Amino acid sequence: MTWHLWRRRAVGIEFTRTGCRCVAVRFSSRGPEVLGAIEGELADGNELQATDAFVGQLRDFSRRHRLRNCRVVIGVPSERVTVRLLKMPPLPDRALRQAVALELGETIHLPFDDPVFDVVRVPQLVADDPGDEVPVCLVAAPRGYVQWALQVVRSAGLRPRAVDLAPLARLRAAGPDAWQAAGVRVLLQLDDADTTISVVAGGALYFLRTVENLSNGVDEGTVVDGRLADVAYEVDRVIKFFQFNLAGRELPVDGVWLAGLLSDEAAAAARLSGLLGLPVQPLPAEVVWRRGAAVNHSAAYATAVGLALKGGFP
Template sequence: MWKRLFSSNKARWQLGLHVLPYAMRLTDVRRKDSLSIRKHETIPLQSGMVENGRVRDKEWVAFELQKKVLEWNCKGREVVLSVPLSTVVIRWLQIPRVPDKEIRDLVDIEIENTLHLPFTHPVFDYVKLSPEHAHLPGLSTLKAPGDEGPQEEKLSLLVVAAPQAAVQSFVDVARAAGLKPVAADVEPLALYRSLEVEWPAIAGAGTMLLNINLSGVDVAIFSGGIPEFIRHIPLSVPFFDETDVTTSLALAQHAVSHMEREGTYGGYLHDLLAEVNRIMNFYQYSMYEGRQKVEQICLTGDFCDLAGLAGHLQERLLAPVYIPGYKHFLAAGDDFAGPAFAVAVGLGLKDVSGL
């Protein structure tokens, strides 16, 4: 499901489905001369429908999605699905340089024996890293029989894995709703894909992506387009009510000002800064031993007043914070909220040709 992890679809219309614990975001996008968004929709979900990174009530979630599929007249269309970051792990791996057809078997051996994933029965994919990424911290080495030293040329890989049952739950829902799932993607990779046209600086070293949603924060740090660190922070906004998602999404239109009026913004900001600062220190001092740090931050998510939050983050974290304006997006309708739909758009841009 995860072939062509970093490629982009540049020609045809494609659906992207981003599933959150409280809502689904569906987009129909294409990148040709410009990035066009033909349709977009947020579908609220009832409490408990999606929990712990998997769909708990497939029948009900499929029913909600099917209503939009019928409305859009898109039954049978191909769709790329999100895999919640809370279920995903990344590992770096070095193996002997072997023919491409043998790589997957070697990775499978390493997953079973030494990568120590926090779940059983994983689905995984990998991407070969270029020589400039061979320095990545945490690279483990798989030695072939008879390999006595480092003189043999190595192949560096990034391995992405998730529990098979979790991924399958989203696939089952999409199929039951009348769609054709052709690939799954990790949320930070989809987010990166939606940003790279508008923000070329994203390709720099130490780029942190913060995607702030009602029920948590997804953090990823990229260098040269490669995710070096990912983490889901289960930090809900104070006004999030899982029994009334529609109202919570409406409040997100002015989240910062609402929390300020309610007197909850200070506590939320304190907790967010503490978690992000801890990750930045880990990246700089534990992963890179002081040689590299987070140089810039990009802020996206459910809040429509991200500017106020960005100012506080920039002041406290001492790194420039960028909020994408999505000026390259040609969206249908004036109600398109780019930062909230960024992951869904990136999913629709994934290249699935030849899969």
């Protein structure tokens, strides 16, 4: 019988600056297994337009792996997301969201108009922090972009169930040890066009910054010292801003997780560690690729895998 197979499968679709990556994941007693993956480019680079060819590719992928009724989770590019750590009164969820909505455009300013947003409660990083306010994260993205991404997926006959953040998805793909790790860490995602720096603790995202590459491009497997120096400079700025402007004190940072380009280069990790004075270690994805489904550079699909894992096992 095959009617129930869709219940054990999920789809992660990561939109990037210039393209899209999609994976189909099957859940079993042995853990998540990637059945297949595809990658497509978006028309006109980062313009809000998808090629008919990519939508057709996604539709064929869905048909081949029987994904039509599966849970689908979409990832929005980090450069289109704003994350703000706020201190708010301890209100019920609905009242908290209403209070934040009232502040948008007044005391909370975003780099885009007409946002779609969510308010997420996060753990208090400073146990003895005085005051009655509690920390929450405002997560916002342009409504037009989110609606466009949803429409692209729906055009392929799939049903999006949730939208998630790329750094959280990448952390989720690394397994429970990384997701549940205590202490403050920096998640560093190096890609061809940009670098995303996230501050995470206990599976929660506290700060997010994406910067375009300042140095020349990096070929995979090649350590470019100039780019690593630029990255270290930006990471140090993010850590200081987080500690003194958001946390209000110099909280210790336990280390840096390195993902994306150069994550398998020991020399790159060692160089960054020396520049930052912090331990730097790669963040591998804990997922099995089905025989015959492996693709070149499978590590590039780790964020899409983490999207598919949102919500846990069916």
